[in-house]
Amino acid sequence: MGISREPLQNRVAGLLGNAAIWKFAASDSLGNPIAIDGIGFEKRFDYTGRTDGQPIYAGYANPETPTSQITWLLLKFTYTIINGTGFVTRIQVTTNAWDERATAGVFP
Numbered sequence: 001m002g003i004s005r006e007p008l009q010n011r012v013a014g015l016l017g018n019a020a021i022w023k024f025a026a027s028d029s030l031g032n033p034i035a036i037d038g039i040g041f042e043k044r045f046d047y048t049g050r051t052d053g054q055p056i057y058a059g060y061a062n063p064e065t066p067t068s069q070i071t072w073l074l075l076k077f078t079y080t081i082i083n084g085t086g087f088v089t090r091i092q093v094t095t096n097a098w099d100e101r102a103t104a105g106v107f108p
Contacts, residue, residue, distance in 0.1 A: 044098055054079065054086055059098040067098040074098070076107050 042065065046057040060073040078090035092107040100106050 046101060048102070050086075052086055054088075057101045059101065061098070070095065070097045070100075072096060072098045072101075074101050074106070076101070 040063075041060050042063050044057075044059040044067075045055040046059075047054070048056040050056060054077070056077055058075045058077070061069070061071060065071060072095065074094050074096055076092040077088050078092075079086035080089040081087075094107050096106050
């Protein structure tokens with residue numbers, strides 16, 4: 001399973017097709033837009049022990065896509081604590097299976 005270097009816009013379009021409407025409000029380190037909201041897809045969140053309501057992972061896919069299928073758009077959030085509050089300081093984006101989100105090497 002290699003990391004796709006195809007532009008993120010193409011991967012999102014291929015992942016969700018015309019059924020999805022996306023809003024882009026951020027960019028990754030390569031300048032690709034990061035999808036932060038959309039219509040017509042399933043969203044999953046993993047808080048991995050956080051108690052402040054902020055996820056470590058988010059995943060987006062067509063409705064009813066198996067979590068083992070490698071077509072999920074995955075986001076990994078890194079937080080920095082400032083005065084007791086966690087602020088997002090990095091967002092990593094890739095495509096893979098939701099089940100593999102915490103596996104070493106999934107995110108570039």
